[in-house]
Every structure is written in structure tokens, then in C-alpha cells.
Amino acid sequence: MPNQVPLVSYLVLGDDPHLIAHECTNCKARFFDRRNGCAKCFGTEFKDVSLPKEGKVRAFSIVHSAAPGIKVPFVASVIECGTTRVSANIINVDPKPENLKLGMKVKLATYVLGKDEVGTEAIGFGFEPA
């Protein structure tokens, strides 16, 4: 099996790929990016927490116009994983309005984005209908 790297560091690979969030140890606000502080309480300590792999669709758009290299149309969405909202594409679905519904249940899925010149695979993620 080739070496793999995640598209972003909040995607944890391995036997059980899942997303993590940086949770403020003071107020429990959650973030996905490298932090200088907490946007809610201004704290500066965070711990990583795992997110559920299942969620439901809070919002979506079928995007027909994107940067070069991105296949269109694709489905951009906001997924509620428990109480935490996540940005993700809805994948493994024909991107038509009739196949998408607010509140629909989805689950995390990963895919190979591509290989670099030393053969390492980059792994992306999306959510697919559950």
C-alpha cells in the first residue's frame, strides 16, 4: 500500500479515517484550522476531539463553476456532525437537485486525490448518502 497523506490535517487517516476538530479547553468552541486563539472566549488552549462520521445535510449548493482542475458540477455542503458543522462535498451521488435534500443523512468517505512524483497518495474526503 502506498504512503498516504491527508488533504488537510484535520482528516485523520489509518484504519478508521475520521475528522478531528480543535476544541477550546475553556469554552468548547470547535475549529478546524491552526489557531492563534479562540474566536468565542479568546482562550489559547485547544485539544483535538474526534467527530462522528455520520451527519446530516444542513445546506448545499450544486456548483457549476469552479477553479481549473475541479470537476463540475459538484455538491458543496455544510454537514452537521453531531453539534459540529463541517464543510465538505457530498460525493458518490449524481449531483442533481432531486438527489439531494436538506436533512438527509450522510457519512464520511475518503478517496484518492492523486499521487505525487514519489508515489505518495493524497487522500481527500467527502460525505456520501448514508
Added chain:
Amino acid sequence: MPNQVPLVSYLVLGDDPHLIAHECTNCKARFFDRRNGCAKCFGTEFKDVSLPKEGKVRAFSIVHSAAPGIKVPFVASVIECGTTRVSANIINVDPKPENLKLGMKVKLATYVLGKDEVGTEAIGFGFEPA
């Protein structure tokens, strides 16, 4: 003789190449660019006036670093043509401090900048020691 165009429209070519300024008809402030109004009196009417071809050096710098395509070092300067200040290179002089002096007398000179693909020459200008 090939067709010629001036580098900028305030350089008038022909038998007697010279610079023109746009003079505010109200307050006589002078400008070289296309105008929306007068920076001094807010008037919006201008007429073109010819500048003397001789002047003296008000300020200069021997510039050793420039955009690609510009030969360095070159002498950037501000020339006083009568009472009007003009930006120009000092040309036809070895660009060394000992050859340049504040207040030195200079006169307008033109040169061929290059030809385009239909053979038209672009004409640039500078001031040379008088």
C-alpha cells in the same frame, strides 16, 4: 523615414520635437497626464502649452536597479523647464556622480526606443547636457 509614435502623448514629434503640458485655463497649473480636473483650483478646462527645450537639473538619482528591460545604471531626474518641472532621464552622459550636478543645464533629446512589428518606431526622450 518610418512612421513614428511618441512614447507618451506629451512628447510632440515632427521637425521640432518638444514637450507640451496641459495648463489649467483658470489657474495655469500644469500637468502632463489626462485630467479629470485641476489639482490646484478644481477647474476642468485645460489648454496645451509648449515647454522650453532647455532646462536645468533640479534633482537626480543614478538608479542601479530597475524593471526588466531597462538598462542600468541610468539617471532619473527632475528638470526645470522654465517654471515647469518635468520628469526625465538624463541621457547621453556617463552615469557617474562626477558627471552630474544640481543646476546643470540640459536640453531635450529624443531617441528611437524600438520598432513594432509593422515597422513603426516609438520615440522616447530625455535631457542631455547642454
Added chain:
Amino acid sequence: MASENLYILGIHMTKFGKYPNRDLIDLAAEAAQGAFKDGGVTMGDMNILAAGNLRGTGRIGQPLQKQIGQTGIPVYNVTNACATGATAMRVVMMAIKAGEADMGLAVGSEKLAGVGLLTGANVKADGKTWTPEGRFDAVSATDGRIGTETMPGVFAQIGMEYGSRYGEVSFETFAKISEKNHYHSTLNPLAAYQKRMSLEEIMKDVMVAYPNTRPMCSANTDGAAATVIVSEKKLRTLSKAQQDRAVKIAASVLTTDPWEDGCQVLANVNTCTREAAKQAYAQAGVGPKDIRLIELHDCFATAELVHYDNLMLCDEGAAVEHFNSGATWREGRQPVNVSGGLESKGHPIAATGIANVWEIATHLRGEAGPRQIEGAKIGMTHVIGLGNTCAIHILQK
């Protein structure tokens, strides 16, 4: 000082559209000189200039001053995404309230014609070996792979998210909002597009980001707008004609988005708008029902809907019913975007926040001609800068 009233003395917008032979400063100068003429003043009367531009150099104040008058006054160059023009107005107002000026010019200018999709995209070429970069340690571009950063897609989701809270909103409803605005535009000679479009035409047009088709997206155009703002004290020294046409700025509010879960995942334009509206109503001492007409930030048809609710023009959750009642059409109880809105008037970003003030002021002055909303005494403008900023002005005659 802080309680002194401020007024719009002069205001002007260029026609929005394509100006291939005019630069940012030409447009800004036309707007500024138009505002001076409208207000019966000159650059020599200004004590401050605040200038906004987003997609050019971002700093047009001094180049503009070089063209319309170098008087030595302080110049502030501001940006705040699509709220840039409104932010320039706020800076002038603060200078006056601070006692540093009694009259000032705010201007916004943008060249956007022919610009393609506006994205916040962090697209980078895939490197030869994957190398983590940025705040997400991304080894490749994330825009389009982890949701979208394109404006049509972001605002589409903002509209859909409203459906998650209060019941699904149909594609047709969003399209009807666009139908209204394109209908309104037919009466506005300064709109870039003045073509009435049927609901069917709108729904069958090119899909940009479902549920927003092309005519449901703001139009990328060139344009500029400018306004002269004056203190009440100074206004009282001017002519009766000037005083008669001056429009009172009853409220001026700028907010950003307070923390709420998910707000860094999908831009939250609701919280900052609702908060700005609350503050604006309090400042002006009026309620939503007192507002005769509104220019709100319909950067996309999906956005207009949510702002009916955010601006409290309807009961909470009742934006669809509100729209379906006909209230927001120009013949309705409380018309929204009688200018045609950004979808048809055009959206030269930095100009927008002043152009919407021009629209309201023109109605309050009774000078809107065939598109005049009768009896307009109080109007409101709203603009959103993604990222986020909300600016609201309430104007009163």
C-alpha cells in the same frame, strides 16, 4: 459632538456598466464631481476624504485627490469587501462626529466588467511532492474539494441554510425574487441591465450554483458612487436650496459577525445583519414598519430572502410568506430593491454601499422620476461584505 446629526448633502453615482476606456479614477472623479455639483460645494469644502476600492490597487484616495483637488486634507483608503463604500461613508461620519471635519467626501469605485467568477479560492498548483501549507496544512487546493469558496456557491448555501431552519425554500421562490428585481430595473436608467425577465427565463438560464442561475447573481460591472456628508451645524450655514435637499442620516451602523458555531465553516451573514438592524432601528428611533423602502444586499437571489428576516421586515422564519405576499415588489407595502438590485443594476463592489444610499436618497428627495416610490420619508440601505461585515444606513427626509 457625538449626538450631532449628519446629512447627505450631495450624492452621485455613475451609470453602472462597461467602461473599457475609463480607469478607476475616471469613474471615481465623475462620481465625486457629480456629488460636489449635487451638493453645491467643491473639493475645497471637504475636510476629509475616504475612498474605497477592492479589486484594483485598493488605494485610490490619493490618485483621486491628484485629479480633483489637492487640498492637503486627510485621506483614508478603506476596504471591507462588498461593504467597502459603506465603510468609507462611516469613516467620514466618524471624522465629523469626532470634530475633525464638518464636511467630507466618501467615494467607492470599481472596475469589474468582464471579471469572471469571484472566488476566495486558495487554488494552488499541485506541487511535485505533497507539501502541507497554510492553516489547514493542505497538500492541494481545497476550494471545490472541501466545499466551495465561490460566492455563488456560498450564498446559495446561505439561502438553503435558511430552509434548514424554517422549512425548505423552493428554487422557484428564489427565482421569483430575481424576477422582481429584474422587473424593477426596467425603470432605472443607471442600471447596467434593464431587461425584464420572466420566471421561466430566469429558471432556465445557465445554472451557476444551484439554486442560483446567472440572472440570480449580481452583475460584475464597472461603476463608482460618491457622497458629500455634512454636519447639521455646517448645513445650517448653507443655502435654503441645499438644506431642502439634504437627507438626514438617521442611523449608520457597522458590525461584524459574532461567534456562533459553524460561522467559520459557512459565512454567517445573519447574525451581523440582525445585530446591525437592531442598532440602526434604535439609533433612528424607528421600527421596521416605519421604513418605506429598502435597498438590501441581493448579491444573489438566495441572499435577499434571508435578509427579509435578518432586517426584521417579517416575523422570524416568515421570509417566504413575506415575499409571497407581494410586499417587496415596488407596488407592494414595503418595496425592496426598486433600483433593480445588484442582480440587474450591477455590483461594482466598492461603489455599491454608496450607490444604494443614492437610490434611497433620490426617492426621499422625490427625484426618482418614473420609479419614484410615493410618500417615501424613511428608507434603509444594507450591504454585506463577506468575511463578514454588515453596514446599515437609515435615511430620513
Added chain:
Amino acid sequence: MASENLYILGIHMTKFGKYPNRDLIDLAAEAAQGAFKDGGVTMGDMNILAAGNLRGTGRIGQPLQKQIGQTGIPVYNVTNACATGATAMRVVMMAIKAGEADMGLAVGSEKLAGVGLLTGANVKADGKTWTPEGRFDAVSATDGRIGTETMPGVFAQIGMEYGSRYGEVSFETFAKISEKNHYHSTLNPLAAYQKRMSLEEIMKDVMVAYPNTRPMCSANTDGAAATVIVSEKKLRTLSKAQQDRAVKIAASVLTTDPWEDGCQVLANVNTCTREAAKQAYAQAGVGPKDIRLIELHDCFATAELVHYDNLMLCDEGAAVEHFNSGATWREGRQPVNVSGGLESKGHPIAATGIANVWEIATHLRGEAGPRQIEGAKIGMTHVIGLGNTCAIHILQK
């Protein structure tokens, strides 16, 4: 309101230098959080944020707010060339004087390490056929052909022009100014370069734009600075420790260049500086002789000289004599740029206008350690944004 005094409550600058692994927001956040800590406050105490950045996205306010605290307050993104940081401070001050805030944060951040020559160059590829473009109908690039738009060349001429008015200034004199500033930098741990340089080393270094060699040019570095500004009324409600360290802003002035012949041919940084200085002295009720130390905009050694005169630190035309008297060395009567100045401390553009306030405030607080200027009770900062803007602050303890 307008007459209320304002104070620096907290202020912080990052060390200037190279930060390849930190972005604009990391630097801005360090500066902001440092300023909060210095002032004993939090983001929750701020009622306004003004943020400046020039060479990045130009709008860092909201991305910063997302990292240090989303409280819903108004955010203003400003630019004013090298006066950007000072302009952010002015916006916060106007908000407080206007009664819209009692405490606010101004921040400037820039990533400039490794950036080459900063030009305003309108270089365009020569087209296949000559086509007139722009305000001069230029058929090809003019920068380098009709004078220079590069900063070193522009400021070299500004120094030479002083010589035209008051008698030629030697290369050596300009180089000695740089020698002074590099000497000063050896005591400033936050300076990007802290290396003493001999006059000979400076004169024999790479010539950039005669008479400015490389060490006579401001250093392109990364860095950020931030300050918390508070109203006197609010300050009086804070702890004695906070009140004791607060530094009064005795004057704050922003100007642009009034019309004068030639000002659109060679940037005129003299008129706007002299006017700003006059206004600042009047606001503070002090004269040039009352100022104990000055941080002025030595973007190039040639610039420092002219500002001795513009700030009226010497008699008109006597800048060379003033420098030769030794007055501006740290051991002299009225030291200038004891931080090392932009030539050695570094010049992360948008941070500069706040970092120079940090330097003066640190001396007035008696916290400058080995480089402390004794008895400093009043100090002045000066910054120039080409194009032009001048900002001056007078601080008092």
C-alpha cells in the same frame, strides 16, 4: 467628546525579521494579543478594530478577528501606503472621539521578507504594435525611461532636491545618517539587523540609487504591531497600574500633499510633513524643542535629512548643520530613530506606523532598557506614505 484625551493603554510589536512559517494573521495576532496583555485587557473590551496591511490581501481585520475573538464589533480595513498602521490608529481614535467606542485596537501586519525592489512601476510588456495606454497614452513602459518610480530612486531625488534648495548635500552626509541609525540598532533587540556599520562599509556597499546604497535603504522584513487606544474617561475606570503606564496621545494628525508645482512629477513629502507637524505642535501645545526623541520615516537615508527640516527640528535649510551637530545621535540633544530606524529595524510597511509609536511609548514609560533615552517625557513619531500621506503623533507621559 471631541476634546477628550486619548491614551495608549497597551502596545506591542513583534520582532521584525523573517518568518517563513508564519502568515500575516499569525503576526497580527501576536501583536494584538501582546497589546492586550500589555494593557491588561482582552478582545472583549474592544469596541472597534482597525487593521492595516498593504502587500497581502489588504484586508486582514476579519481574518484576524476570526483568530483572536469574534465579538461583533465594527472592523475597518485601511491602507495608506507606508502610513497604513498610523491610519489604523487614526480610525480607532476617530471612533472614540466620535463617541462610538471607548477602547479599540489598531493593528498593522506585513510580510515583506525576500520581496525585491518595491516599485510603483507601470511596466508592461511591449505590445506587438505600439498602442497608447493609460493617462499618458504611453506606448511602452515609462518607469526607467521617464525617470524612476522605484522607491530608492524617488527618495534619492527627494534628498537631492533639498540640495537644490539649500546647497548640495554630499553622499557622505547621507551615508553618515545611515551610520547613526545602524549604530542605534545595536541596542534594539527587536530590530531585524543589529549590526554596527562603518561609514566606509556603508558607502562601499552595493549602490541601489545614488546616493542611497543598500544599508541606506529600509529593510524589507516581516512584522506586526498593535496598540490598544482608550478614552481618558474609560482609562479612569481602570486600575492604577494601567493608568500609570498609559501614554497620552497629545497629538494625532494625518495630512496629504497640497498642490504645489512639480508635486505630481516628484512626490512632495515636504509640504504634507511640514503641515502635519504644524498641526501636531498646535494640538499638543508644544514646540519642536520640547520633543525629547523622534522616530521619523527614514525609509531611505536621504529622506531622514529632509524631515529634520520638515519637522522643524532645525532652522529652515539647516538640516545638514543640524545633523553634523550630533543632535540626532542617541547621545545628542534630540535623538532621532534610536530604534535603528527603518534602515536597520526593518520596515514591514503596515506595521511601521504603530511600531514607531511603540518605540516612543517604551521610552516614555522608561522601559527601553539599555537604549533608554533618559528623561523622555515627550516624543514624536512620523511616517510617510508615498502618494502622499503624512501621519504624526506626539506622545506624552
